[in-house]
Amino acid sequence: MLCAQGVAAPLMLSSLLLQLVRANLPSGCLIASDILSCTNLGLDQVPEELPVMVATLDFNHNRLERLEEGGFAGLPNLDTVRLAHNQLSRLTPGTFRNTSNIRHLDLSSNQLNIIEEHYFQELVGIKELLLYNNQIVRVESKALSGLSNLQKAYLSHNRLTDFPFFSIQEHANLTTLDLSSNRMPNLPVKDIEALKEKIQNGLFLHNNSLICECSMYGLFKQWEYRGFTSVTDFWEEHTCLIYGEQRAMVRFLKHVRYFENCKIKPPVKKISMEAYAGDSVMLDCITSLKGKHLNYSWVTKTYGYIAPPFSNNMLQMHPNGSLEILAVQTNDSGVYLCMVQNHQESSNDSLEVNVTVHTRRQDSEPFNTGFTTLLGCVVSLILVLMYLFLTPCRCWCRKQPIPATPNLANECSAQSSILTPTPPATEGPGRKMCQSRPAVTQQAPEIWTTRAFPQ
Numbered sequence: 001m002l003c004a005q006g007v008a009a010p011l012m013l014s015s016l017l018l019q020l021v022r023a024n025l026p027s028g029c030l031i032a033s034d035i036l037s038c039t040n041l042g043l044d045q046v047p048e049e050l051p052v053m054v055a056t057l058d059f060n061h062n063r064l065e066r067l068e069e070g071g072f073a074g075l076p077n078l079d080t081v082r083l084a085h086n087q088l089s090r091l092t093p094g095t096f097r098n099t100s101n102i103r104h105l106d107l108s109s110n111q112l113n114i115i116e117e118h119y120f121q122e123l124v125g126i127k128e129l130l131l132y133n134n135q136i137v138r139v140e141s142k143a144l145s146g147l148s149n150l151q152k153a154y155l156s157h158n159r160l161t162d163f164p165f166f167s168i169q170e171h172a173n174l175t176t177l178d179l180s181s182n183r184m185p186n187l188p189v190k191d192i193e194a195l196k197e198k199i200q201n202g203l204f205l206h207n208n209s210l211i212c213e214c215s216m217y218g219l220f221k222q223w224e225y226r227g228f229t230s231v232t233d234f235w236e237e238h239t240c241l242i243y244g245e246q247r248a249m250v251r252f253l254k255h256v257r258y259f260e261n262c263k264i265k266p267p268v269k270k271i272s273m274e275a276y277a278g279d280s281v282m283l284d285c286i287t288s289l290k291g292k293h294l295n296y297s298w299v300t301k302t303y304g305y306i307a308p309p310f311s312n313n314m315l316q317m318h319p320n321g322s323l324e325i326l327a328v329q330t331n332d333s334g335v336y337l338c339m340v341q342n343h344q345e346s347s348n349d350s351l352e353v354n355v356t357v358h359t360r361r362q363d364s365e366p367f368n369t370g371f372t373t374l375l376g377c378v379v380s381l382i383l384v385l386m387y388l389f390l391t392p393c394r395c396w397c398r399k400q401p402i403p404a405t406p407n408l409a410n411e412c413s414a415q416s417s418i419l420t421p422t423p424p425a426t427e428g429p430g431r432k433m434c435q436s437r438p439a440v441t442q443q444a445p446e447i448w449t450t451r452a453f454p455q
């Protein structure tokens with residue numbers, strides 16, 4: 001049986017290779033297992049026949065002006081398509097027909113002008129969409145709404161004057177939306193504030209042509225306060241134009257003078273924390289207030305108002321304001337509000353900590369997993385022994401010359417000493433295994449020592 005398998009594998013491989021070679025590819029294209037790379041070849045069209053099993057297509061740096069309808073269909077493993085640095089100005093309807101497995105699509109540095117509703121409709125599995133450095137002036141309102149698996153979309157360095165923020169409200173996995181370096185004068189602040197916190201945290205809007213006004217300023221100030229990466233990573237690049245005047249540009253997070261009279265609502269700092277039931281959790285009351293005499297207090301759903309000195313067998317409040325929950329339970333989930341007051345300067349600050357407590361799913365399982373692993377080990381050991389003693393073992397052993405390594409004996413004795421806690425039977429077979437099939441002995445003790453005692 002082993003012999004038959006040994007023959008089958010190369011056969012399968014060579015048929016795969018044949019399949020790959022049969023495709024009529026332009027010279028200069030490279031195939032590296034499941035990658036087809038045809039970069040920088042001056043191509044003006046995607047080859048009609050593509051290797052069936054290909055996972056990555058790389059056509060970066062060519063002269064593609066159009067893509068054929070269904071040009072990527074019938075490639076069941078296709079995951080990534082790179083079309084950056086070409087001359088695509090629009091996409092034919094049905095370009096991505098039957099390509100729902102595509103996860104990554106790079107159309108950056110092309111000449112796309114409008115993202116039409118139909119462009120990506122069929123890419124229901126897409127996670128990453130690169131559209132930066134095109135000439136996009138508009139994204140149609142439903143162009144992205146069906147792409148519920150979308151995680152990252154890059155649209156910077158285009159000519160967008162607005163964006164349909166409402167269309168991505170339900171995207172649960174979106175963590176990056178880069179709209180920086182566009183030409184947006186105004187932002188629909190309400191629509192943006194309605195987005196999931198995760199999206200807001202990764203919504204990049206710096207280097208646009210924003211008009212300086214209070215609601216815009218309030219939005220970014222809130223984000224800054226909450227430490228969103230979109231703001232903290234590009235703090236200085238957040239600019240706006242006074243009266244929309246190109247020459248009157250202000251770095252508005254750095255130079256806040258212009259906004260002194262804005263009545264923005266005091267930003268609420270929010271932090272999310274996750275913990276497992278039974279853990280000890282430290283809620284730090286992070287504040288920008290300075291001074292020796294700060295009064296801290298917490299308001300919690302389950303324990304009410306807490307101010308120092310406070311300590312019982314469940315909670316402890318430290319002098320620095322941190323609240324420690326000694327063994328958190330699932331019913332401790334909820335929002336904890338910390339308030340800080342500086343009586344001397346009559347200033348105050350507050351912070352919301354949203355605690356989510358999960359039950360430890362493996363709680364009842366450690367024994368089970370350990371036990372099944374142990375059982376698995378014993379069974380595989382028995383199988384190995386059975387295989388060694390009961391099968392005639394012809395072809396494999398003959399083809400494989402017995403390595404005449406001098407320290408093989410040493411290795412064996414070392415390994416049999418690892419195996420000593422096991423029943424006495426191992427002593428004999430241990431040696432025998434080494435002599436007949438060194439490859440197996442190397443594995444057997446490894447399984448035993450690493451998996452039998454988890455942690």
Ligand SMILES: *[C@@H]1O[C@H](CO)[C@@H](O)[C@H](O)[C@H]1NC(C)=O
Binds near residue numbers: 074
């Ligand atoms: C392509 O998709 C259509 C429907 O979207 C389906 O009817 C057709 O069978 C698919 N073709 C292939 C080759 O998978």
Ligand SMILES: *[C@@H]1O[C@H](CO)[C@@H](O)[C@H](O)[C@H]1NC(C)=O
Binds near residue numbers: 148149150171172173
């Ligand atoms: C988000 O991602 C998770 C895992 O990566 C997946 O299970 C889930 O279906 C995705 N959600 C949506 C709405 O696509």
Ligand SMILES: *[C@@H]1O[C@H](CO)[C@@H](O)[C@H](O)[C@H]1NC(C)=O
Binds near residue numbers: 157183
């Ligand atoms: C800012 O945007 C302008 C125009 O959109 C662009 O030319 C410039 O390169 C961008 N600056 C940076 C630092 O990205």
Ligand SMILES: *[C@@H]1O[C@H](CO)[C@@H](O)[C@H](O)[C@H]1NC(C)=O
Binds near residue numbers: 294307343
């Ligand atoms: C706040 O702190 C000051 C001095 O530290 C103390 O005198 C005062 O009673 C505290 N106020 C409250 C409400 O805890």
Ligand SMILES: *[C@@H]1O[C@H](CO)[C@@H](O)[C@H](O)[C@H]1NC(C)=O
Binds near residue numbers: 284285318320321322
């Ligand atoms: C506050 O004090 C506790 C106990 O001393 C310590 O564990 C915690 O890290 C401190 N928190 C801060 C923010 O310094």
Ligand SMILES: *[C@@H]1O[C@H](CO)[C@@H](O)[C@H](O)[C@H]1NC(C)=O
Binds near residue numbers: 302329330331
């Ligand atoms: C929360 O659950 C624990 C047991 O899991 C219980 O002992 C405790 O009384 C509960 N606390 C509240 C406030 O319901």
Ligand SMILES: *[C@@H]1O[C@H](CO)[C@@H](O)[C@H](O)[C@H]1NC(C)=O
Binds near residue numbers: 341346349
């Ligand atoms: C907190 O400070 C604001 C102004 O900074 C003030 O309006 C408010 O009354 C203060 N709250 C408390 C509880 O002192």
Ligand SMILES: *[C@@H]1O[C@H](CO)[C@@H](O)[C@H](O)[C@H]1NC(C)=O
Binds near residue numbers: 355
């Ligand atoms: C707290 O976090 C949980 C889980 O992340 C979320 O479902 C809930 O809406 C949050 N609550 C608030 C008030 O933000």
